[in-house]
Amino acid sequence: MNTLTHINTNGDAHMVDVGDKDITERTARAEAIIEMAPETLTLILSGQHHKGDVFATARIAGIMAAKKTSDLIPLCHPLMLTKVEVDIEAQPEQNQVRIxxxxxxxxxxxxxxxxxxxxxxxxxxxxxxxxAVQKDMIIKEVRLLEKQGGKSGHFVAGETAL
Incomplete structure (x- = not known):
């Protein structure tokens, strides 16, 4: 197992120095699932939700969150993102939304x-x-799907490391 890079030799948390690393193209894909009642999903998809376009608002929030990650997660480096994409897919047959x-x-x-x-x-x-419509929705399966670039190479969820 790799050592934790955010812990120094004294056991203290610190921000990793990336100054000597090469600049490479890096990408990452992640997902989250939110389960809800069929009536809630129908309300969203019909455009009749009293708060407006739920998916459009959520998409903007996700893009803004990516840009603010270093403000939210201790020891994360502030990054100059060149692209943030948020796809939202309703899956009525499973009463869920996949992000x-x-x-x-x-x-x-x-x-x-x-x-x-x-x-x-x-x-x-x-x-x-x-x-306001449903309080027992479930957010689940937040996970990294894929990452590319850097020393650790290409990762795809579910694939065994070689």
């Missing part, structure tokens, strides 16, 4: 936390906008 995010940059450190933060905040925004 998939993509973050991209050319830099010295990865964008996994930005993609995960975007997915999480998108789901939280959907919850926030719909909680």
């Amino acid at each position: 998939i995010t993509l973050c991209k940059l050319k830099g010295k450190t990865g964008v996994e936390m930005e993609a995960l933060t975007a997915a999480s905040v998108t789901a939280l925004t959907i919850y926030d906008m719909c909680k």
Whole structure:
């Protein structure tokens, strides 16, 4: 197992120095699922929700969250993202919404936390906008789907490391 890079030799938390790393193209994709009652999903999809376009608002929140990740997660580096994408897919047959995010940059450190933060905040925004209608929605399966770039190479969820 790799050592934790955010812990120094004294056992104290510190921000990793990425100054000597090469600039490479880096991408990360993440997802989150939010389960809800069929009536709640129908209300969102019909455009009749009293708070407006739930998915449009959640998408903007997810993009903003990716850009603010270093303000939210201790020891994360502030990054100059070149792309943030938030796709929201209604899955009525499972009474859920699937959120998939993509973050991209050319830099010295990865964008996994930005993609995960975007997915999480998108789901939280959907919850926030719909909680007056349904309080028992479930946010689940927030996870990294894929990352590329940097020394650790290419990761795809569910694939075994070689």
